[in-house]
Amino acid sequence: MGELRKCHLCGGPAQLRLVRTxxxxxxxxxxxxxxxxxxxxxxxxxxxxxxxxxxxSGSIFTENxxxxxxxxxxxxxxxxxxxxxxLEELSSLQPMLERCRKSSHGAGELxxxxxxxxxxxxxxxxxxxxxxxxxxxxxxxxxxxKRAVYREQFEAAAILRDRIxxxxxxxx
Amino acid sequence: xxxxxxxWSKRQFRKEGFSGGDSVVLRSALHLSRxxxxxxxxxxxxxxxxxxxxxxIMARMRRTSxxxxxxxxxxxxxxxxxxxxLQEWGHISVLDTASYDGSHLLLVDDGSASxxxxxxxxxxxxxxxxxxxxxxxxxxxxxxxSSFTNLKYAFSPVFGYLASDLGEWGSGLCISVTLHIPAIMxxxxxxxxxxxxxxxxxKWCSEYRFVSLEFVPVVKIFYDRxxxxxxxxxxxxxxxxxxxxxxxxxxxxxxxxxxQKLKIWDRVSRAWGTLFSCQLLPASEALYCLSSLxxxxxxxxxxxxxxxxxxxxARHLLRGTLWLWAETENFQSEQEDAERARYIKQFVTVENxxxxx
Numbered sequence: 001m002g003e004l005r006k007c008h009l010c011g012g013p014a015q016l017r018l019v020r021t022x023x024x025x026x027x028x029x030x031x032x033x034x035x036x037x038x039x040x041x042x043x044x045x046x047x048x049x050x051x052x053x054x055x056x057s058g059s060i061f062t063e064n065x066x067x068x069x070x071x072x073x074x075x076x077x078x079x080x081x082x083x084x085x086x087l088e089e090l091s092s093l094q095p096m097l098e099r100c101r102k103s104s105h106g107a108g109e110l111x112x113x114x115x116x117x118x119x120x121x122x123x124x125x126x127x128x129x130x131x132x133x134x135x136x137x138x139x140x141x142x143x144x145x146k147r148a149v150y151r152e153q154f155e156a157a158a159i160l161r162d163r164i165x166x167x168x169x170x171x172x
Numbered sequence: 173x174x175x176x177x178x179x180w181s182k183r184q185f186r187k188e189g190f191s192g193g194d195s196v197v198l199r200s201a202l203h204l205s206r207x208x209x210x211x212x213x214x215x216x217x218x219x220x221x222x223x224x225x226x227x228x229i230m231a232r233m234r235r236t237s238x239x240x241x242x243x244x245x246x247x248x249x250x251x252x253x254x255x256x257x258l259q260e261w262g263h264i265s266v267l268d269t270a271s272y273d274g275s276h277l278l279l280v281d282d283g284s285a286s287x288x289x290x291x292x293x294x295x296x297x298x299x300x301x302x303x304x305x306x307x308x309x310x311x312x313x314x315x316x317x318s319s320f321t322n323l324k325y326a327f328s329p330v331f332g333y334l335a336s337d338l339g340e341w342g343s344g345l346c347i348s349v350t351l352h353i354p355a356i357m358x359x360x361x362x363x364x365x366x367x368x369x370x371x372x373x374x375k376w377c378s379e380y381r382f383v384s385l386e387f388v389p390v391v392k393i394f395y396d397r398x399x400x401x402x403x404x405x406x407x408x409x410x411x412x413x414x415x416x417x418x419x420x421x422x423x424x425x426x427x428x429x430x431x432q433k434l435k436i437w438d439r440v441s442r443a444w445g446t447l448f449s450c451q452l453l454p455a456s457e458a459l460y461c462l463s464s465l466x467x468x469x470x471x472x473x474x475x476x477x478x479x480x481x482x483x484x485x486a487r488h489l490l491r492g493t494l495w496l497w498a499e500t501e502n503f504q505s506e507q508e509d510a511e512r513a514r515y516i517k518q519f520v521t522v523e524n525x526x527x528x529x
Contacts, residue, residue, distance in 0.1 A: 067211075080213075080215065080338070081334070081338070082213060083207075083212040084208070085209070085210060094330070144372055156371070159370070
């Protein structure tokens with residue numbers, strides 16, 4: 001048995017769940033038939049009004065950053081944040097962006113394992129006028145493939161794998 | 173505060189004849205951006221607030237040894253051509269005029285480094301040097317970054333260094349290397365080269381955006397701020413990729429010389445002839461001719477000293493820098509081409525004439 005949903009407006013049993021998506025943020029609102037009756041959901045305006053009435057989604061819309069004054073809706077509309085504090089102050093922003101990025105990499109120092117890989121990679125790769133372009137590029141790509149797999153970047157890994165196959169077929 | 177024109181003419185004298193000396197790699201560039209915690213990003217600031225923060229940052233940077241002998245300009249007081257010149261040298265990016273309000277640019281004496289408050293970041297350091305020297309630039313910029321000891325940068329352990337534009341979250345680092353690859357373009361293996369760069373997350377574009385790569389084969393290969401690559405990893409991968417491309421370019425040049433020696437000779441000597449005798453010279457044609465002449469130097473047909481001259485002056489042929497050099501304020505299209513021809517004749521002389529061997 002699933003959990004009984006309560007109407008966000010009156011607290012009674014909800015029969016319907018409305019879902020609003022935007023910039024990867026998914027908000028839902030449970031509502032009963034009685035509360036829904038005055039609204040015509042065929043227009044976007046009514047739909048937005050209804051969400052603003054809901055205490056759950058209303059808190060997201062009215063949150064503002066104490067440092068720069070940016071509100072959640074503005075972040076969604078403009079696609080920009082106002083200051084470094086916005087992430088902490090607008091509570092729903094970080095989970096939404098985490099879903100967008102799906103990666104915790106991108107800054108700071110290399111992990112110890114990756115640093116070792118990089119160092120090995122430099123020492124192993126020889127560059128000279130005599131070595132063939134394809135051979136060198138192959139070793140560079142293979143090293144990148146290992147890193148992509150390590151970092152769970154599977155889309156990038158697939159591109160690298162295809163490129164390696166192409167080169168290997170060219171020079172068996 | 174001296175004018176940008178004065179600064180340029182002095183710098184011109186100091187840097188004359190300096191070059192990395194490499195036949196393929198022209199220069200390395202590094203841009204590192206940071207925002208300060210607890211202060212709204214520049215986009216949310218008014219001109220006065222921006223000016224206040226910008227002045228504080230510049231004052232602090234002037235305490236570092238590298239910027240002790242530097243010059244400071246208020247970007248909103250510069251005329252359009254002066255800003256254009258700074259863009260051509262890579263010190264500022266293209267913004268709408270209002271975004272320059274209250275921003276300052278601090279430029280070191282030899283023009284190799286600068287710092288400014290840009291539209292997206294409170295601090296943006298720029299560093300340039302001839303040849304391939306990414307690690308050296310990174311060490312230098314890391315020192316400056318860590319000199320702001322009692323300031324906190326806007327940083328998230330999940331997303332990295334923050335900026336107003338979500339797409340720029342990450343390392344805040346943009347590194348690029350500019351290459352001269354006439355043989356790769358001529359031989360038609362350019363697609364193979366860029367195809368190999370794509371999986372590495374590297375990007376490329378023509379160094380001179382207004383002209384196609386086929387015409388002026390000067391390409392910029394870079395990791396931009398949106399790439400998710402870690403700084404140290406980016407430096408390693410970019411360096412290795414550049415060395416591979418340079419090796420490839422040299423191989424292809426040798427092959428081309430064996431197969432199409434006369435065609436290349438024709439290109440080099442025509443370029444010299446055009447530069448020597450022109451009266452009106454558009455920017456794209458000037459860059460094409462200089463590229464051909466540089467190829468002549470690499471092959472050994474033109475004197476070696478011409479390489480340093482070409483590397484030094486190529487950027488000065490663009491509109492903004494040329495305006496600084498020209499004594500006229502009236503810079504219509506024909507006037508610009510005439511000034512460019514006059515400028516180039518200073519160093520394309522009979523002694524630099526190519527000799528076929």
